[in-house]
Amino acid sequence: MNSGTFKAIFEHAKEWTLEAGRQLRETLQDQIVVEYKTSAADLVTEKDKAIEQFFVERINEFYPKHFILGEEGIASGQEFQPEKETVWIIDPIDGTTNFVHQKKDFSISIGIFVKGTPMIGIIYDPIQDECFYAQKGEGAYHNGKKLPLLSETTVEESVLGINALWLTSNEIFDHARFQSLVRHARAVRSVGSAALELAYVACGRFDGSVSLRLSPWDYAGGVAILEEVGAKVTTIDNQPLSISAKRTTVFAASPKLHQEIMENFLLSSDIPKYSLKV
Ligand code: 2AM
Ligand code: CA
Ligand code: CA
Ligand code: CA
Numbered sequence: 001m002n003s004g005t006f007k008a009i010f011e012h013a014k015e016w017t018l019e020a021g022r023q024l025r026e027t028l029q030d031q032i033v034v035e036y037k038t039s040a041a042d043l044v045t046e047k048d049k050a051i052e053q054f055f056v057e058r059i060n061e062f063y064p065k066h067f068i069l070g071e072e073g074i075a076s077g078q079e080f081q082p083e084k085e086t087v088w089i090i091d092p093i094d095g096t097t098n099f100v101h102q103k104k105d106f107s108i109s110i111g112i113f114v115k116g117t118p119m120i121g122i123i124y125d126p127i128q129d130e131c132f133y134a135q136k137g138e139g140a141y142h143n144g145k146k147l148p149l150l151s152e153t154t155v156e157e158s159v160l161g162i163n164a165l166w167l168t169s170n171e172i173f174d175h176a177r178f179q180s181l182v183r184h185a186r187a188v189r190s191v192g193s194a195a196l197e198l199a200y201v202a203c204g205r206f207d208g209s210v211s212l213r214l215s216p217w218d219y220a221g222g223v224a225i226l227e228e229v230g231a232k233v234t235t236i237d238n239q240p241l242s243i244s245a246k247r248t249t250v251f252a253a254s255p256k257l258h259q260e261i262m263e264n265f266l267l268s269s270d271i272p273k274y275s276l277k278v
Contacts, residue, residue: 009063009112010120010135013088016058017108020051021126024093028103028127043096048072051092051108059088069243071217082216082243083116089220089243094123095193102192103127109195111220113243121224123199132199132225140228142203149230150254153207155264158257159187161197161209172212172249173236181210181265183274194250198222201252202229208253208261210236216243219250232258236266 024047033046052070059066060075068075069082070090080087088110093099095106104127112120121140122133132147134140140147166178182188189206191197194214200206202225211218219233223241226233234240236249253261264272 006119006135010133012058012062013110013112013120013122014131014133016055017110017122017124018131020054020092020108021124023054024051024099024106024108025126032100034100041097043100044072045093045096045100047099048093048096049074052090055088055090055092055110063088069216071215082113086112086114087243088112089216091195091217091221094195094218095191098192105192105196107193107196107199109217109221111216111222111224113220116243118220118224118227121221121226123195123221123225125196125199130199132202134225134228136224136227138228140202140225147203147229150201150204152254152256155181155184155257155260156186158185158207158253159189159205160185161191161200161206162188163190163211166210166212170212177265177268177271178210180271180274181261183276184265184272194218195222198226198250198252201231202226208251208257210261210266211250212236213247214250215247216245219248222252226252230255234258238262238267 035044037044049072052072052074056068056075059068067078067080067085067087069087091109093106094109099106108124110122119136124131132142167175169175194211197209201209223233231252232255233252236251
């Protein structure tokens with residue numbers, strides 16, 4: 001793909017994301033019909049489906065050879081191997097629970113991967129009107145302002161994004177390691193939108209983000225943006241991410257902090273002790 005075509009794809013993706021965000025902003029006053037997917041904690045609304053449909057229609061019209069991987073499965077039925085194609089990875093609303101309950105702190109996330117490589121990332125918070133975006137090799141931006149490379153910090157001075165769920169006993173990872181990490185960090189926050197959390201790492205509001213169960217649409221936009229600010233993004237076992245995996249753990253941070261957290265908490269055979277003084 002030449003750089004001209006690539007730029008056109010980016011411009012389309014950004015324009016459609018801003019338009020979809022405007023639609024979401026305008027429908028917030030409406031009664032929102034909520035359905036459960038796998039449980040009462042796993043919501044979907046007609047807006048999630050409508051926004052994904054909006055992207056599917058435009059991509060099919062302008063880029064009929066591209067593939068689509070969307071959370072709501074609107075374009076399902078396509079036979080493809082994401083590692084070999086150009087694929088749009090779409091989360092029409094990331095943070096549906098926030099969309100329903102708080103009417104803020106949700107985002108639209110678009111990642112465009114070519115043969116498994118993140119080429120374009122766009123994460124848009126329509127309530128704050130904040131758009132984070134990047135094209136491979138062109139830097140990352142926040143509302144038109146170029147983001148600097150991440151600066152380094154230590155665990156003691158870090159603000160980390162961790163979902164409280166992962167501090168409870170779970171089948172994916174030893175929660176004692178997370179509890180220790182939480183005690184040693186300066187602060188931990190839980191945004192409720194994995195994509196926004198990654199965007200916040202990219203712009204320096206957070207120093208790191210750890211998630212234990214994400215799908216490609218949760219992190220695809222974030223990875224493309226994070227790579228442009230020099231972040232390291234891996235699984236919690238320090239392995240590269242693969243968009244072919246249905247679910248994965250994800251850990252993003254600046255390189256030195258990533259290494260410190262890997263060595264002292266996530267992969268350590270001797271987890272630092274912690275205590276709570278009140
Ligand atoms: P979603 O809103 O697009 O489903 C916090 O809930 C974060 O975890 C959100 O980014 C949410 O994305 C994501 N998430 C992934 N799988 C989830 C699930 N089964 N239930 C709720 N949230 C999930
Ligand atoms: Ca969902
Ligand atoms: Ca999501
Ligand atoms: Ca979603």
